[in-house]
Amino acid sequence: MAKREAIKTTLNSIVEYWGSRVDECDLSVDWAEADSHCWRCGCEKNLERCHIIPHSLQGKDEPSNYVLLCKRCHLENPNVADKEIMWDWLKAYKTSFYETFWLIQGLEEYKRIYGKSVVEELKKLGIKDRNKVLSSFKATHNMASFHFGQPYFNSATVAGLLRMMIKELEAETETIEKCNA
Numbered sequence: 068m069a070k071r072e073a074i075k076t077t078l079n080s081i082v083e084y085w086g087s088r089v090d091e092c093d094l095s096v097d098w099a100e101a102d103s104h105c106w107r108c109g110c111e112k113n114l115e116r117c118h119i120i121p122h123s124l125q126g127k128d129e130p131s132n133y134v135l136l137c138k139r140c141h142l143e144n145p146n147v148a149d150k151e152i153m154w155d156w157l158k159a160y161k162t163s164f165y166e167t168f169w170l171i172q173g174l175e176e177y178k179r180i181y182g183k184s185v186v187e188e189l190k191k192l193g194i195k196d197r198n199k200v201l202s203s204f205k206a207t208h209n210m211a212s213f214h215f216g217q218p219y220f221n222s223a224t225v226a227g228l229l230r231m232m233i234k235e236l237e238a239e240t241e242t243i244e245k246c247n248a
């Protein structure tokens with residue numbers, strides 16, 4: 068197989084090109100930080116130049132054919148010969164706050180698996196204290212590990228940790244009810 072030529076387009080030229088063409092309100096990133104934060108999940112990571120139209124489908128090496136993504140999002144992006152699809156995908160994942168992106172994916176994964184949202188579960192248990200929920204959630208974190216070569220919790224792991232938290236809170240609530248009976 069012929070070796071692919073190194074990409075010549077710079078990160079800055081990509082930010083410059085898109086910064087005047089796409090409204091940052093539709094994305095997880097502000098243009099002022101778009102050279103250091105992933106355009107899909109907003110995390111601050113080393114960014115990769117990701118083809119909009121794949122190289123193998125005659126995508127060109129020019130700013131208009133790239134977006135900047137972290138390694139993790141780069142593995143998940145759509146590789147198709149229609150340039151609108153990339154933007155549909157990026158906009159569909161828009162979150163307003165940095166650091167919440169993967170938690171949100173975990174919450175959605177939870178709903179897919181258990182048919183109920185974590186918020187509904189907490190409501191059922193009568194738990195309203197946000198700090199209690201946060202500390203219970205943090206307490207589960209040493210009961211999970213990363214996949215080799217993936218230094219983060221994937222959505223299914225986050226969903227699993229949320230489930231463990233709910234189970235723990237259910238058990239606590241039962242104990243309190245028994246003591247009060």
Ligand SMILES: [Zn+2]
Binds near residue numbers: 105107109110138139
């Ligand atoms: Zn990302």
